[in-house]
Amino acid sequence: MAQITPPSEVEQLRRRIAELEQALDSRRWGRRLDPDSRPEAPADAADPDAPVDPDADTPALWPEDEQQALADAFHRLWYDRRDRTWTDTHFLGAQLLKLPFDLWVYQELLWRIRPTVFVETGTFMGGSALYFASLFDLIGEGRVVSVDIEHAGPVPEHPRVDYLIGSSVAEDTLDQVRARIGPDDTVMVLLDSDHSADHVLAELEAYHGFVTPGSYLIVEDSNINGHPVLSSFGPGPMEALEAFFPGRDDFEHDPWCERYMMSFAAKGFWRRK
Ligand SMILES: C[S@@+](CC[C@H](N)C(=O)[O-])C[C@H]1O[C@@H](n2cnc3c(N)ncnc32)[C@H](O)[C@@H]1O
Numbered sequence: 001m002a003q004i005t006p007p008s009e010v011e012q013l014r015r016r017i018a019e020l021e022q023a024l025d026s027r028r029w030g031r032r033l034d035p036d037s038r039p040e041a042p043a044d045a046a047d048p049d050a051p052v053d054p055d056a057d058t059p060a061l062w063p064e065d066e067q068q069a070l071a072d073a074f075h076r077l078w079y080d081r082r083d084r085t086w087t088d089t090h091f092l093g094a095q096l097l098k099l100p101f102d103l104w105v106y107q108e109l110l111w112r113i114r115p116t117v118f119v120e121t122g123t124f125m126g127g128s129a130l131y132f133a134s135l136f137d138l139i140g141e142g143r144v145v146s147v148d149i150e151h152a153g154p155v156p157e158h159p160r161v162d163y164l165i166g167s168s169v170a171e172d173t174l175d176q177v178r179a180r181i182g183p184d185d186t187v188m189v190l191l192d193s194d195h196s197a198d199h200v201l202a203e204l205e206a207y208h209g210f211v212t213p214g215s216y217l218i219v220e221d222s223n224i225n226g227h228p229v230l231s232s233f234g235p236g237p238m239e240a241l242e243a244f245f246p247g248r249d250d251f252e253h254d255p256w257c258e259r260y261m262m263s264f265a266a267k268g269f270w271r272r273k
Contacts, residue, residue, distance in 0.1 A: 071261035096127025115188035121168035122193035123148035126155030133160040192220035200240035219268035
Protein backbone atom coordinates (compact mmCIF):
# COMPACT_ATOMS: atom_id res chain seq x y z
CA MET A 1 0.00 0.00 0.00
CA ALA A 2 2.92 2.40 0.64
CA GLN A 3 3.64 4.91 -2.09
CA ILE A 4 7.15 4.87 -3.40
CA THR A 5 8.53 8.36 -3.88
CA PRO A 6 10.38 8.37 -7.22
CA PRO A 7 14.20 8.64 -6.86
CA SER A 8 14.22 11.76 -9.07
CA GLU A 9 11.85 13.52 -6.68
CA VAL A 10 13.97 12.46 -3.70
CA GLU A 11 17.12 13.76 -5.40
CA GLN A 12 15.43 17.02 -6.32
CA LEU A 13 14.23 17.51 -2.76
CA ARG A 14 17.63 16.62 -1.35
CA ARG A 15 19.29 19.27 -3.51
CA ARG A 16 16.68 21.89 -2.71
CA ILE A 17 16.87 21.22 1.02
CA ALA A 18 20.68 21.51 0.87
CA GLU A 19 20.33 24.90 -0.88
CA LEU A 20 17.85 26.11 1.70
CA GLU A 21 20.04 24.87 4.56
CA GLN A 22 22.94 26.78 3.10
CA ALA A 23 20.86 29.92 2.86
CA LEU A 24 19.79 29.48 6.47
CA ASP A 25 23.41 29.06 7.53
CA SER A 26 24.35 32.32 5.92
CA ARG A 27 21.52 34.10 7.73
CA ARG A 28 22.34 32.53 11.07
CA TRP A 29 26.08 32.55 10.69
CA GLY A 30 26.79 34.08 14.07
CA ARG A 31 24.52 31.76 16.00
CA ARG A 32 25.15 28.38 14.41
CA LEU A 33 28.90 28.24 14.09
CA ASP A 34 31.76 28.45 16.55
CA PRO A 35 33.71 31.62 15.52
CA ASP A 36 37.03 29.74 15.49
CA SER A 37 35.83 27.08 13.10
CA ARG A 38 33.71 29.34 10.93
CA PRO A 39 34.27 28.76 7.23
CA GLU A 40 34.45 31.83 5.09
CA ALA A 41 31.01 33.40 4.86
CA PRO A 42 29.39 33.81 1.46
CA ALA A 43 29.67 37.33 0.11
CA ASP A 44 25.97 38.02 0.67
CA ALA A 45 25.93 36.62 4.21
CA ALA A 46 24.64 38.76 7.05
CA ASP A 47 27.21 40.22 9.42
CA PRO A 48 28.43 37.12 11.33
CA ASP A 49 28.84 39.04 14.57
CA ALA A 50 25.53 40.84 14.49
CA PRO A 51 23.23 39.72 17.32
CA VAL A 52 20.69 37.16 16.13
CA ASP A 53 17.07 37.97 16.75
CA PRO A 54 15.65 34.65 18.04
CA ASP A 55 12.16 35.73 17.01
CA ALA A 56 13.11 36.57 13.46
CA ASP A 57 11.22 34.51 10.94
CA THR A 58 12.85 33.40 7.72
CA PRO A 59 9.93 33.21 5.30
CA ALA A 60 11.94 34.53 2.38
CA LEU A 61 14.20 31.47 2.59
CA TRP A 62 11.26 29.16 2.01
CA PRO A 63 9.74 30.28 -1.29
CA GLU A 64 5.99 30.38 -1.00
CA ASP A 65 5.41 28.02 -3.94
CA GLU A 66 7.79 25.40 -2.53
CA GLN A 67 6.65 25.35 1.10
CA GLN A 68 3.65 23.07 0.59
CA ALA A 69 5.60 20.76 -1.74
CA LEU A 70 8.26 20.26 0.94
CA ALA A 71 5.62 19.74 3.62
CA ASP A 72 3.78 17.26 1.36
CA ALA A 73 6.99 15.30 0.78
CA PHE A 74 7.46 15.01 4.55
CA HIS A 75 3.77 14.12 4.93
CA ARG A 76 4.23 11.23 2.46
CA LEU A 77 7.38 10.06 4.23
CA TRP A 78 5.65 10.18 7.62
CA TYR A 79 2.61 8.34 6.26
CA ASP A 80 4.60 5.69 4.40
CA ARG A 81 6.72 4.93 7.50
CA ARG A 82 3.53 3.91 9.24
CA ASP A 83 5.24 1.13 11.19
CA ARG A 84 7.03 3.77 13.27
CA THR A 85 4.59 6.68 12.91
CA TRP A 86 0.81 6.60 12.82
CA THR A 87 0.32 2.89 13.53
CA ASP A 88 2.65 3.17 16.52
CA THR A 89 1.11 6.15 18.30
CA HIS A 90 -0.46 5.85 21.75
CA PHE A 91 -2.22 8.01 24.30
CA LEU A 92 -1.96 6.82 27.93
CA GLY A 93 -1.17 3.36 26.55
CA ALA A 94 -4.11 3.18 24.11
CA GLN A 95 -3.39 3.02 20.39
CA LEU A 96 -4.81 5.74 18.17
CA LEU A 97 -4.41 6.32 14.45
CA LYS A 98 -3.73 10.01 14.52
CA LEU A 99 -1.19 12.60 13.47
CA PRO A 100 0.18 14.26 16.64
CA PHE A 101 -0.17 17.71 14.99
CA ASP A 102 -3.90 17.02 14.62
CA LEU A 103 -4.17 15.91 18.24
CA TRP A 104 -2.77 19.28 19.29
CA VAL A 105 -5.26 21.12 17.07
CA TYR A 106 -8.10 19.06 18.58
CA GLN A 107 -6.91 20.08 22.04
CA GLU A 108 -7.03 23.73 20.98
CA LEU A 109 -10.50 23.34 19.49
CA LEU A 110 -11.89 21.60 22.58
CA TRP A 111 -10.55 24.34 24.83
CA ARG A 112 -11.89 27.12 22.59
CA ILE A 113 -15.28 25.66 21.64
CA ARG A 114 -15.96 23.67 24.86
CA PRO A 115 -18.18 21.01 23.27
CA THR A 116 -20.28 19.18 25.84
CA VAL A 117 -20.78 16.26 23.45
CA PHE A 118 -18.08 15.01 21.09
CA VAL A 119 -19.37 12.47 18.56
CA GLU A 120 -16.74 10.30 16.92
CA THR A 121 -17.37 7.69 14.24
CA GLY A 122 -14.64 5.02 14.14
CA THR A 123 -13.60 3.89 17.62
CA PHE A 124 -10.91 1.38 16.54
CA MET A 125 -8.97 0.72 19.81
CA GLY A 126 -10.59 3.58 21.73
CA GLY A 127 -7.39 5.64 21.91
CA SER A 128 -8.92 8.72 20.34
CA ALA A 129 -12.02 8.48 22.55
CA LEU A 130 -9.74 8.24 25.61
CA TYR A 131 -7.79 11.26 24.38
CA PHE A 132 -10.89 13.45 24.02
CA ALA A 133 -12.32 12.21 27.32
CA SER A 134 -9.06 12.97 29.13
CA LEU A 135 -9.09 16.51 27.73
CA PHE A 136 -12.66 16.82 29.00
CA ASP A 137 -11.40 15.70 32.44
CA LEU A 138 -8.94 18.60 32.37
CA ILE A 139 -11.51 21.08 31.05
CA GLY A 140 -14.09 19.91 33.58
CA GLU A 141 -16.99 18.94 31.32
CA GLY A 142 -17.78 17.02 28.15
CA ARG A 143 -18.78 13.56 27.01
CA VAL A 144 -17.66 11.39 24.10
CA VAL A 145 -19.99 9.25 22.00
CA SER A 146 -17.85 6.86 19.96
CA VAL A 147 -19.42 4.69 17.23
CA ASP A 148 -18.00 1.59 15.52
CA ILE A 149 -19.30 -1.56 13.85
CA GLU A 150 -16.79 -3.52 15.94
CA HIS A 151 -13.88 -2.59 18.17
CA ALA A 152 -10.40 -3.58 17.02
CA GLY A 153 -9.59 -4.85 20.54
CA PRO A 154 -10.42 -4.15 24.17
CA VAL A 155 -11.23 -0.45 24.50
CA PRO A 156 -10.38 1.67 27.55
CA GLU A 157 -13.25 2.30 29.94
CA HIS A 158 -13.77 5.93 30.88
CA PRO A 159 -16.77 7.50 32.64
CA ARG A 160 -17.03 10.20 29.98
CA VAL A 161 -17.06 7.76 27.03
CA ASP A 162 -20.14 6.06 25.68
CA TYR A 163 -19.33 3.39 23.07
CA LEU A 164 -22.04 2.54 20.55
CA ILE A 165 -21.84 -0.54 18.34
CA GLY A 166 -23.42 -0.36 14.89
CA SER A 167 -22.86 1.15 11.48
CA SER A 168 -22.45 4.91 11.82
CA VAL A 169 -25.14 5.54 9.22
CA ALA A 170 -27.70 2.96 10.43
CA GLU A 171 -30.95 4.58 11.59
CA ASP A 172 -30.75 2.77 14.93
CA THR A 173 -27.25 4.13 15.57
CA LEU A 174 -28.30 7.64 14.62
CA ASP A 175 -31.24 7.38 17.03
CA GLN A 176 -28.82 6.37 19.80
CA VAL A 177 -26.55 9.31 19.03
CA ARG A 178 -29.53 11.68 18.95
CA ALA A 179 -30.72 10.37 22.31
CA ARG A 180 -27.41 11.39 23.86
CA ILE A 181 -27.66 15.02 22.79
CA GLY A 182 -29.71 17.51 24.80
CA PRO A 183 -31.10 20.87 23.65
CA ASP A 184 -28.40 22.80 25.53
CA ASP A 185 -25.44 20.73 24.35
CA THR A 186 -22.61 22.08 22.26
CA VAL A 187 -21.80 19.33 19.77
CA MET A 188 -18.65 18.63 17.79
CA VAL A 189 -18.45 15.76 15.29
CA LEU A 190 -15.44 13.86 13.95
CA LEU A 191 -15.94 11.40 11.09
CA ASP A 192 -13.26 8.70 11.05
CA SER A 193 -14.83 5.35 10.14
CA ASP A 194 -15.13 3.76 6.67
CA HIS A 195 -13.14 6.06 4.41
CA SER A 196 -14.86 5.32 1.10
CA ALA A 197 -16.31 8.48 -0.48
CA ASP A 198 -19.85 7.07 -0.49
CA HIS A 199 -19.76 6.24 3.20
CA VAL A 200 -18.24 9.56 4.24
CA LEU A 201 -20.81 11.41 2.14
CA ALA A 202 -23.59 9.44 3.85
CA GLU A 203 -22.03 10.34 7.23
CA LEU A 204 -21.81 14.01 6.28
CA GLU A 205 -25.50 13.95 5.38
CA ALA A 206 -26.40 12.14 8.60
CA TYR A 207 -24.17 13.96 11.11
CA HIS A 208 -23.80 17.58 9.97
CA GLY A 209 -27.11 18.48 11.57
CA PHE A 210 -25.81 17.47 15.02
CA VAL A 211 -23.09 20.14 14.92
CA THR A 212 -24.12 23.26 16.83
CA PRO A 213 -23.39 26.80 15.56
CA GLY A 214 -19.78 27.85 16.16
CA SER A 215 -18.67 24.24 16.58
CA TYR A 216 -16.90 21.96 14.12
CA LEU A 217 -17.53 19.06 11.77
CA ILE A 218 -14.21 17.33 11.10
CA VAL A 219 -13.45 14.71 8.46
CA GLU A 220 -10.33 12.59 8.97
CA ASP A 221 -8.18 10.79 6.41
CA SER A 222 -9.03 13.21 3.61
CA ASN A 223 -5.26 13.14 3.01
CA ILE A 224 -5.59 9.76 1.24
CA ASN A 225 -6.17 9.23 -2.48
CA GLY A 226 -3.23 11.53 -3.27
CA HIS A 227 -4.02 14.49 -0.96
CA PRO A 228 -1.06 13.98 -0.71
CA VAL A 229 -0.72 10.33 0.45
CA LEU A 230 -1.89 6.88 -0.66
CA SER A 231 -2.79 7.87 -4.22
CA SER A 232 -3.98 4.32 -4.99
CA PHE A 233 -6.93 4.50 -2.56
CA GLY A 234 -9.69 5.68 -4.89
CA PRO A 235 -12.44 8.14 -3.99
CA GLY A 236 -12.29 8.79 -0.28
CA PRO A 237 -13.05 11.46 2.32
CA MET A 238 -11.67 14.35 0.22
CA GLU A 239 -13.97 13.44 -2.64
CA ALA A 240 -16.88 13.31 -0.19
CA LEU A 241 -15.95 16.79 1.09
CA GLU A 242 -15.86 18.05 -2.48
CA ALA A 243 -19.29 16.59 -3.12
CA PHE A 244 -20.87 17.84 0.10
CA PHE A 245 -19.69 21.36 0.92
CA PRO A 246 -19.65 23.44 -2.28
CA GLY A 247 -22.77 25.57 -2.51
CA ARG A 248 -23.62 25.31 1.20
CA ASP A 249 -23.72 28.40 3.35
CA ASP A 250 -24.17 26.76 6.76
CA PHE A 251 -20.50 25.74 7.18
CA GLU A 252 -17.20 27.46 6.48
CA HIS A 253 -13.81 25.82 6.03
CA ASP A 254 -11.24 26.72 8.70
CA PRO A 255 -7.72 26.63 7.23
CA TRP A 256 -6.25 27.75 10.60
CA CYS A 257 -6.57 24.15 11.80
CA GLU A 258 -4.09 23.13 9.07
CA ARG A 259 -1.48 25.76 9.80
CA TYR A 260 1.12 23.13 10.75
CA MET A 261 1.16 22.36 7.00
CA MET A 262 0.18 18.71 7.28
CA SER A 263 -3.01 17.18 8.57
CA PHE A 264 -4.76 13.84 8.23
CA ALA A 265 -7.92 15.97 8.04
CA ALA A 266 -6.81 17.84 4.91
CA LYS A 267 -9.42 20.53 4.14
CA GLY A 268 -11.44 18.65 6.73
CA PHE A 269 -12.16 21.24 9.46
CA TRP A 270 -15.54 22.90 8.94
CA ARG A 271 -17.08 25.42 11.33
CA ARG A 272 -20.85 25.68 11.51
CA LYS A 273 -21.99 29.26 11.11
C1 LIG B 1 -9.48 4.68 11.13
S1 LIG B 1 -10.25 3.62 12.27
C2 LIG B 1 -10.70 4.74 13.55
C3 LIG B 1 -9.51 5.30 14.25
C4 LIG B 1 -9.75 5.94 15.58
N1 LIG B 1 -10.71 7.02 15.52
C5 LIG B 1 -8.42 6.44 16.09
O1 LIG B 1 -8.14 7.64 15.93
O2 LIG B 1 -7.66 5.64 16.60
C6 LIG B 1 -11.72 3.24 11.46
C7 LIG B 1 -12.74 2.46 12.25
O3 LIG B 1 -13.99 2.59 11.57
C8 LIG B 1 -14.73 1.42 11.79
N2 LIG B 1 -15.79 1.33 10.78
C9 LIG B 1 -15.71 0.87 9.50
N3 LIG B 1 -16.91 0.95 8.91
C10 LIG B 1 -17.75 1.49 9.82
C11 LIG B 1 -19.13 1.84 9.80
N4 LIG B 1 -19.90 1.61 8.73
N5 LIG B 1 -19.67 2.39 10.90
C12 LIG B 1 -18.92 2.62 12.00
N6 LIG B 1 -17.61 2.30 12.08
C13 LIG B 1 -17.04 1.75 11.00
C14 LIG B 1 -13.69 0.31 11.74
O4 LIG B 1 -14.19 -0.82 12.41
C15 LIG B 1 -12.48 0.98 12.39
O5 LIG B 1 -12.39 0.63 13.76
